[in-house]
Amino acid sequence: MVTIRDVAKHAGVSVATVSRVLNSTGYVREDTREKVMQAITLLNYSPNEVARSLYKRESRLIGLLLPDITNPFFPQLARGIEDEVHSQGFRLLFGNSDEDLKKEAAYLHTFTQNHVVGMITARTISDDETYKRLGFPVVFLDRTSPQYPSVYADGREGGRIAAQEIIKRGSKQITLLKGPPNVKPAQERFQGALETLSGANVDFQVMNTTSFSFHEAKKWAKELFEKHANTDGVIASNDIVAAAILREALQLGKSIPDELQIVGFDDIPQSELLFPALSTIRQPAYEMGKEAAKLLLKYIKKEIVQNKHIELPVTFIERNTTRKVD
Template identity: 45%
Template sequence: MTTIRDVAREASVSVATVSRVINSNGYVNEDTRKKVGAAIDRLKYKPNSVARSLYKKESKTIGIIVPDITNPYFPQLVRGVEDHLIKKGYTSILCNSDEDPEKERLYLDVMKQKYVDGAIIVSNTIDERLLQEYDMPVVALDRSIHKDIPTFAIDNRDGGRAATKHLQDIGCQRIAHIKGPEQIKNAEERYTGYLDVVKNQSWFRDSYVVPGDYDQKKSARATMELLEAHPEIDGIFAGNDVMALGVLKAAESLNINVPEELAIIGFDGIDLTEMTTPELSTISQPIYQMSVEAAETLVALIEGKTNAQSGHVFPSTLIQRQSTNSVKENVT
C-alpha cells in the first residue's frame, strides 16, 4: 500500500509538504503543489481517512438515523440525502434506531468518536438536550425534534384531512382510520386531520379508529377485527402506506371488493402503492425533494454558510388510484 512517505520521495519533497497539500493547510507554492499532485496520481495514493479525521477533527461523513429501515418509506427518504451528499464529497453512515433512545445515544456516541461532521435525524424519541452534548450540526427530517433545529417535513394534519375528505367526496358514508403509534407526532397529526373531517358526523364512532402501529401485519389484523365488528364501514384512511397494504390484505381475506365495497387510501406515496392490485390511492409526500433539501441545509451548516435554510414545510399531494376509483351512491 502506498504511503505518504512514498509520495514524498516520488515528489522529492518532505512528508510535511505532502501533508499540507493533502489537507490544504499551510503555504505550498503552486509548482510544488502540482508536483505533489502528480505524484499522488501516479502512485494512486489514497490518504488515510482515519488519520485525516483525527488531525482535522472532521471526516467528510454524515450520520443518518432512521426509526425502521424495513419500512419502505425510509430507504426512499435516505436516497435523496445520499444522492446530494455524495455530490458534495460526503459519505454517510446509516443507523436504524427502532425509536429506542438508548440506541440513539449509542449511535451519537459513535458519531462523536469518529468525528462525524453532522447528522440528519428522523426521530420522535430523541431529546434536543441530548443533541446539545454532541456539538455538531443536526437537521430533522420527516418530523420535528425542536423549534431551533431545521426541520423538513409536510403538514401531516392537512394531509390527513385531504385523505379523509377524498373518501367523503367519492361517496363513503362510514369512514374508519387505521392509526399510527401514539408516541409518533406525525401519526397523531394525521389522526387529527381525520377527526377534523368526521368528528361532527352523526355516524362517527370512536370504535372506527384502531391502532395499526405503522405495521402491515398489525394493521391487517386490526382491520379484520374492525370490519367484522362494523361491516357498515365503506372507507378506510390508513395513516401510512404500509398499513394501507395491511388493510388491502384484510379486505382480500374477508372477500371484500376494493373499491366497490371498501375504498382505501394510504399516506406517504411509497413506490409499492403502484404495485398492488388494485393500486392504492395515497397522500404523497415529496420524499426526494424533502431529503435533498435537508441534506443541502446540513452541508451548508457544516461549511458555515449563512444561507442555510431554517427548515421547510412541504405540501402533500393526493394521488387517486384504483383503490378509490369509483364514486359510491349516497346512502342515508
C-alpha cells in the same frame, strides 16, 4: 512546495511509509509513525484535502439515524440523502435507532467519536438534552422541531386531504386508523383527518394501532372488519396498513371501491402495484431526504440559511381504491 519526498527524507523513511501513515493502511511502527507526523508538522506539509482534514480530526462523514430502514418509507428517504451528500463529496455513517433512546445514544457517541461534521435524524422526541451537547449541526427529518433545523411533509394537511377526498366520494361510515402513539408524524396525520371528519356530516370511528410492521398490519386488518363490518371507507395509518386492509377486504369478497373506499398514506413505490392500485396521500420521501441533506450541508459549509424549517407539500394520488368524482 513541500512534497511527500521531503517528508520521507526528513523522517528518514521511505515514501511508501509516509503514504501508509497518511492513509492509515498497512503496518507502521508507532515510533516511525510519530517521526513522520513530526516531519509533516515541521515542514508544514499539506498532502491533500482529505489527509489534511484527517490530521485536523475532521472528516467528510455525516451521521444518519433512521427509525428502521425496513419500513418501506425510509429507503427512499435514505436514497435522497445519499444522492445529495455523495454528489457534494460527503459520506454517510448509518444506523437504525428503533426509536430506542439507548441505541440512539450509542450512535450519537459513535458519530462524535468518528468526527462526523453533521447529522440527520428522524426521531420521535425532538427537544431533549441529548442533542444539545453535540458539537456539530443536526437536521431533523420527517419530524418538526421548534429549535432545530428540520425538513418534513405537512402531515396534518395530509390527514385533512385524506378525509376530504373520501367524504367527497361518498363514504358515510368511515373508519380512521390511528398510528403508533410514539410516531409523531402518524399522530399529526391522524389529528388532521380527525379534524375534518369531526366537522363533516358523516359517522366515523377511530381504531387504535400500535405499529407499522408488516406482520401486525394483517392483524389490524382482521380486527377492523371484525369490529366494523359495515364500514364503507377506511383512512389508513400508512400504505402498509392500507395494503393489508385492501387484502382482507378482497378476501371477504368486498367490492373495491364500490362497497369500500381505502386511502393510504406515504405513497411507497409498492402502492401502485396493488390491484386495485392504492389511492393515497403522497409524502415526497426522496425529495425530503434531498432537502434535508442540502440544508445540513449549508450548515456544514457555514453558508447562510434563509429558512431553517422546510415543509414539503403532500398530495392526493388518485388511483383505484377510491371512486371517481367530477
